[in-house]
Amino acid sequence: MSTQKQGSNLRAVASSAVAITKSVFEERPHWLFLLPALLIYLPFLVIPALGIFGLSVFQWSGLGDMSFNGIENFVRAFTSDIVYTSLWHNIEIAFWSLVLQAGVGLVLALVIYRFSDRWRQFFQVTYLLPMTLMSVAVSMVWGYMYNPSYGVLNTVIKALGSDWSPLWIGSESQALYAIIIVATWQWTGFRVILWLAGLDSIDESLLEAARIDGAGPIQRFRYITLPLLKPVAIFISIYTIIGSFNSFVYVWVMTRGGPGHASEVMVTWIYKNAFLQSNFGRAAAISVLLFVIVLLLSLLNMRLGDREAGGANP
Amino acid sequence: MSTESDYGIPVREIGSELVEKLSGLMAFVVTGIFLVPIGLLLVTSVKSRTEIFTNPLALPAEFQFENYANAWTTGGFGQYFLNSVIVVGISLVFILLLSSLAAYALVQFDFPADNFMLVFFLAGFMIPPQVLLVPLYTIMNALNLLNTYYSLIFAYIAFGLPFSVFLLRQFFVTIPDTYAEAARMDGCNELQVFFRVYLPLSMPALAAVAIYQFVFLWNEFLYAIIFITDDTLRTLPAGLMAFQGQYSGDWAQLAAGIVIAVTPTVIFFLLFQRQFMRGISMGTTKG
Numbered sequence: 001m002s003t004q005k006q007g008s009n010l011r012a013v014a015s016s017a018v019a020i021t022k023s024v025f026e027e028r029p030h031w032l033f034l035l036p037a038l039l040i041y042l043p044f045l046v047i048p049a050l051g052i053f054g055l056s057v058f059q060w061s062g063l064g065d066m067s068f069n070g071i072e073n074f075v076r077a078f079t080s081d082i083v084y085t086s087l088w089h090n091i092e093i094a095f096w097s098l099v100l101q102a103g104v105g106l107v108l109a110l111v112i113y114r115f116s117d118r119w120r121q122f123f124q125v126t127y128l129l130p131m132t133l134m135s136v137a138v139s140m141v142w143g144y145m146y147n148p149s150y151g152v153l154n155t156v157i158k159a160l161g162s163d164w165s166p167l168w169i170g171s172e173s174q175a176l177y178a179i180i181i182v183a184t185w186q187w188t189g190f191r192v193i194l195w196l197a198g199l200d201s202i203d204e205s206l207l208e209a210a211r212i213d214g215a216g217p218i219q220r221f222r223y224i225t226l227p228l229l230k231p232v233a234i235f236i237s238i239y240t241i242i243g244s245f246n247s248f249v250y251v252w253v254m255t256r257g258g259p260g261h262a263s264e265v266m267v268t269w270i271y272k273n274a275f276l277q278s279n280f281g282r283a284a285a286i287s288v289l290l291f292v293i294v295l296l297l298s299l300l301n302m303r304l305g306d307r308e309a310g311g312a313n314p
Numbered sequence: 315m316s317t318e319s320d321y322g323i324p325v326r327e328i329g330s331e332l333v334e335k336l337s338g339l340m341a342f343v344v345t346g347i348f349l350v351p352i353g354l355l356l357v358t359s360v361k362s363r364t365e366i367f368t369n370p371l372a373l374p375a376e377f378q379f380e381n382y383a384n385a386w387t388t389g390g391f392g393q394y395f396l397n398s399v400i401v402v403g404i405s406l407v408f409i410l411l412l413s414s415l416a417a418y419a420l421v422q423f424d425f426p427a428d429n430f431m432l433v434f435f436l437a438g439f440m441i442p443p444q445v446l447l448v449p450l451y452t453i454m455n456a457l458n459l460l461n462t463y464y465s466l467i468f469a470y471i472a473f474g475l476p477f478s479v480f481l482l483r484q485f486f487v488t489i490p491d492t493y494a495e496a497a498r499m500d501g502c503n504e505l506q507v508f509f510r511v512y513l514p515l516s517m518p519a520l521a522a523v524a525i526y527q528f529v530f531l532w533n534e535f536l537y538a539i540i541f542i543t544d545d546t547l548r549t550l551p552a553g554l555m556a557f558q559g560q561y562s563g564d565w566a567q568l569a570a571g572i573v574i575a576v577t578p579t580v581i582f583f584l585l586f587q588r589q590f591m592r593g594i595s596m597g598t599t600k601g
Contacts, residue, residue, distance in 0.1 A: 029504050033419035034431060037412040037475055044472035045438050048449035055449055062455070108344060111337045125587060126345045129352070132583040134533035136551045137572040140558060141355050144565055152354060155370045189348060193594060246444045249535050253555065267444045267536075274448050275540065283448045291445045298440035 052291060055284035062278050073285035077273075083286060085261050086269045089176055093183065093265070094244035100184045102233075102240050105191030112192065113199050124196070127189030135186065139253035142182045143169065146254075169254045172262040179250045179263055187243070191236055198232030199225070231305060238301040242294055266290050359569035366565050381570035389561075391571045393546060394553030401463050401549055402531045405470040409527055410520055412471065413478035418508050420479070421486040422494060432483070438476035443469075443536060454541055465541040466549065470531050478523045485519035486512060522589045529579050550575040 056073055060066040077083055112123045130138065145152045146168035154165050168178045202225060210220050248267040251257055257264035257272070266286065274283035358366060359381055361374040386392045420432050450469060451460075459465040489512065497507045513520070538552040548556060557571055583590055 028425065030419040030423035030425050030428070033415045033423075033504075033508070037416040037435075037479070040408070040412065040468060040471045041435070041438065041475050043453065044450065044468045045441065045446070045475070048446045048453055049441050051449035051452065052446065055452060108341060111341050115338070115341070123341060123345065124591065125584070126348055128583065128587075128590070129580070130348055132529055132579045133352075133576045134535070134551050134554075134579070136533075136535050136554050137576050138351075140554065140568065140572060141351050144358070144569075145351065145354065150367050150370045152370055159371075185347070185351070188344075190594075193591065197594065242442070246442045248444055253558075267447075270444075270447065271540075274451070280448055280452065287445055287448055291441075294442055294445060295440055 049291075052284050052287050055280060056288050058281050058284075060280045062274070062280050066281075069281065073281040074288075077282045077285040082261055082264060082269060083266075083289075086264045086266045087289075089263060089265050090245050090247065092176060093180055093247055094241045096177075096180045097183060097187070097240045097244045098237060100180070101188045101191045102236050105188050105236075106195050106233075108188070108192045109195030109199060113196060120196075124193060127192050129189070130186045131190045133186070135249035136253055138186050139182060139250045142178075142185070142250075143254045146170075146178055169263075170259065172259050175255050175259065175263040179247075179254060182250050182254070183244075183247070187240075191240070194232065194236050195229075198229050201232075202228045234301060234304045238297050238304075242297050245290065245293055245297075355569055355572060358565060359573050361566050361569075363564060363566050378566065381566045382574065385567045385570040385574060389557055389567055389571055390545065390553060391550070391557075391574050394548050394550045395574065397463070397547055397553075398532060398549040401466045401470070402528065404463070405467050405474065405531055406524055406527055408467070408471045409474035409478050410524060413475050413523070414482050414513065414516065414520065415508065416475070416479050417482035417486050418512055420483050422504070422507075435476050435479045438473070439480070443473055443534075447536060447540065450537075451540060460541055461544045461547060463547065466534075466537055469537050469541070470534065474527050474531070478527065481523055482516065482519055485516055489515055518589070518592075521586070522592050525582060525586050525589050526594075528582060532579050 057068060057070055058066040059069045059072070108127075112120055112127075115123065148154055148165060148167050148170060151168075153168070157164055157166075166174055169175050206224055206228075207220055210224055215223070246267060247265050248271070251263050251265050251268050252271070255263045257268040267290070270283045270286050270290070273279050273286060357373060360377045360379060361381075362376075362378050365372070365374055386395075416431075416435065420428060454460050454465045454469075459468070493511050493515070494507050497511050502510065533551060534549075535551040535555075538549045539555055542548050542552055545553075545556060554568075554571060554575055558568060561567065
């Protein structure tokens with residue numbers, strides 16, 4: 001075949017490819033609009049999400065060849081105690097986040113709701129400020145405040161005349177709680193704003209009607225406000241729990257999971273397996289567990305959310 | 315406070331004035347708790363290195379503004395800042411463009427897979443970045459993208475899409491179809507309808523998406539420390555971490571670096587509070 005012939009063949013192929021593409025987009029123009037997003041979404045979100053299951057059955061150090069090793073990674077990952085220690089720490093963080101962020105958040109929202117618009121605006125801004133700061137920065141500032149010798153907290157305790165000098169993030173028994181305090185500081189204000197959005201969505205005429213029917217404030221709160229807040233409550237609770245299972249930054253910056261494994265959480269343990277111990281397969285196996293937990297929580301949120309919506313609009 | 319404002323809230327009846335006053339006071343105390351660490355950060359950033367150890371609570375004897383100059387130049391925060399601007403800026407532009415195109419397809423065209431595609435994008439909402447750390451690193455490595463801006467940009471766009479597609483679709487549904495039809499009658503093709511009719515009408519929704527994503531991307535830490543190890547390419551969160559590792563104990567300069575790193579999101583938030591709140595309530599109560 002002469003090169004000239006080859007060239008014209010290529011040109012023919014190219015021009016027919018263009019023609020096909022053109023006709024696809026003419027007949028199905030929606031793909032023209034969807035394609036750019038899919039070109040990023042598929043390789044960098046969908047494929048990794050599927051790939052995590054694939055990686056979990058291979059032995060791989062991050063470099064060189066992968067070798068298939070079946071359920072070995074899962075066996076190794078889940079016969080080590082550390083994964084359960086981490087999981088338990090995530091559960092502890094979730095519990096305290098529910099109590100402190102969601103629970104105290106609701107109380108604060110109810111208080112702020114009664115202020116005049118101007119004050120309410122003031123509280124909304126000051127309460128949301130912590131969440132706009134990067135978590136690394138927040139962790140560093142708190143790490144500085146927790147410093148046992150020149151940190152603000154112990155300096156104040158000493159100035160008050162107490163000889164209690166906690167080690168905070170340096171102590172095995174306190175590290176996890178010290179981290180929970182930081183998460184509470186950064187996220188409680190955000191929960192307050194979410195609760196306020198829920199309170200705002202309550203139709204005031206319902207409360208007015210109940211008042212006319214003689215219901216007192218406690219009855220109105222118990223029988224109208226609370227039930228109507230249920231969808232928001234579900235959303236806030238589940239996303240607080242999901243956030244707790246995804247904890248990483250505070251732990252990594254302040255303690256690296258230490259002392260020992262006293263503040264190890266699932267994501268730091270995944271990180272260590274992959275990037276410090278070069279065991280990507282095992283890291284993927286632990287990620288599968290985290291994935292399943294988060295997915296179940298998201299599905300629970302959708303399920304409960306749907307039921308609420310179904311109940312509200314019969 | 316008007317009596318109208320106590321809708322369904324029992325405080326007034328249970329307790330007297332006292333309870334009401336105490337709960338109001340609590341709201342202010344909490345504000346204090348939120349503001350004190352921020353104030354402390356600002357004070358620390360203008361102290362000298364020795365004052366931090368000798369006088370942790372006191373104001374500085376002399377304001378050391380050179381902490382900022384040092385952090386910006388020798389501390390490397392100028393470079394980190396520039397890297398953040400590039401990575402976050404490019405990511406934001408593409409998130410807005412790609413998600414509004416996709417949302418337009420979902421709203422304006424009837425095609426067999428249209429419900430599936432919506433669910434397909436929304437499903438990404440259920441996958442946190444932390445879970446994909448290992449496989450995404452593997453892909454970036456295979457594509458030779460580690461230690462480039464692209465690794466972060468592609469990951470950020472991918473994770474920005476689900477929420478943005480969802481929010482923009484919600485907004486596009488409210489735009490009357492007659493606008494698009496009128497434009498088509500005037501001879502506009504679909505791309506022109508998108509650019510000339512939908513985008514200009516969607517500025518409030520685009521702003522809400524941009525502000526929300528900006529805060530999220532500017533502060534992103536996990537991928538930033540893992541995909542980039544070359545110091546000249548680090549974004550601010552990773553740069554802070556590297557700085558702390560290198561100069562541990564230099565709290566004054568670190569504090570100045572932190573202030574530099576957090577200032578853009580704080581300013582953004584203060585300027586665009588209203589859109590920020592709208593983004594929050596659109597994403598939650600109506601989800």
